[in-house]
Amino acid sequence: MISEPELTGGPDAGGAEVISDADRKPRWGGMRRPWVWGVGGVVLASAVWAGGVRAWAAHHDGPPDLHGYLLGDSPCAGTTLEPLTRALRAVDVAAVSPAAARLGPALDQIRCTLSVNAPDGEGGMGYFQIFVTIDLHKRTDPRAEFEDQARVDSADLTPVKSVRRVAGLGDEAFAQTLSRQSEELKVLHGGAVFTLTLTGYSGDHVSEDTLGALHGGPRQVASDVGRFESELVDAMRNVMKGQQKTRR
Template identity: 35%
Template sequence: MITDPELDGEWDTAQAAEAAEPLAPRERAAAATARPWLWALGGVVAASAVWAGGLYALGDRMAAPTLSYRATKNLCEDFRAQALTGITGDLHKRPVNQEVGHPALDGAACVLNNNADSRDFAVYVNTALHKKVDPSAEFDVPSVDDLVNVGGLRTEEVPDLGERAVMTSWAGEQGLNLKVLDGGAVFNLRVFAVTFAEKDARPATDSNAVQAALIADMRELMAALKE
């Protein structure tokens, strides 16, 4: 288990495969045949046609959530990244900020780098406030970009942070992502590092210190956007 500020425990990489059910005999063709759900990646939780039974099974998770956070007008200003700045140096030299408003979702993203010309740390943070459907139903679905582009993902639960939180790492833990579900919102905070060794007068660090900084800065961002 990841503790704040350190990690312990083992990564859970096992994934279960589910076999398809055999076809019914010809003489029972008129009877209903159960077929497995088609699950898609990249945030698409179920196939485009969702039967009434599936809707019933999802229950309250299909209802609009009660939002506990406000939409941000400038995420790069709300996200101060104090803990990460202590490791990487000033991250706000050239921020890139974007927001989108939609009847179903208010989203915002911010990209920060510790060096405007030759960065060795890049930080990406985004927020998504789900106004129509509870996001908990798809929280465990991995990003299709991560699966295709990085692979070898390792994920561990982070206790005592929102309703649920997970830390994912890849590429020898030089890529780290903290994802949090809370109050109808999903937060992602991601770091890409060229190296954790000493570089360009930046002191060496380790992945545990970076993960602790991610958790600390995530807590601060959530507090800043809390209603």
């Protein structure tokens, strides 16, 4: 976990030594210039330390930068998730329900789920769901919580199977393998947290209504979804771009 920078060299810090010539013979005409220089050095160090504190506080105070993100259209709509649906060779694609959104004084949130009927790679048809969550933290920096939860399956709070850092997405990004049937990508960008999860299901995990809507539904489990990690990254770029508005 990335920790806050440790400030050192303050006026209360131990080990500081004031230069003195009390035990030396006077020089420079009896003036104890080294002692005068020592006090000046301490004053200068204290001023620099105080300036560093002010600069650090100014950088960390205030709300987190949202980088122009503003909740708009459902991230499951249109072609936003096409990199995944195309890679899955989707036969049927439908939103499970309208996107759920909430705007609050401290946190804006949106959730949506896309269902996909596609070949399972084992000669049958598989059923997949793509979950998208976006949280815009408008008052407090979510970095500490993001890093704390980066290796945890939020569904059951168990450790993930594996986790890998992903470069080039936001401030930090993690790809997580939850199981053979579930892969997740989490991104932190300022005060914005994005999560994109791909999960494959077997027929007994799907309701009869959903199976009917998907022309018979899956016959086998959709497994090894980890092979779609690069498509998760491409889809995530679309999700982030879709919620980013031009700053005024």
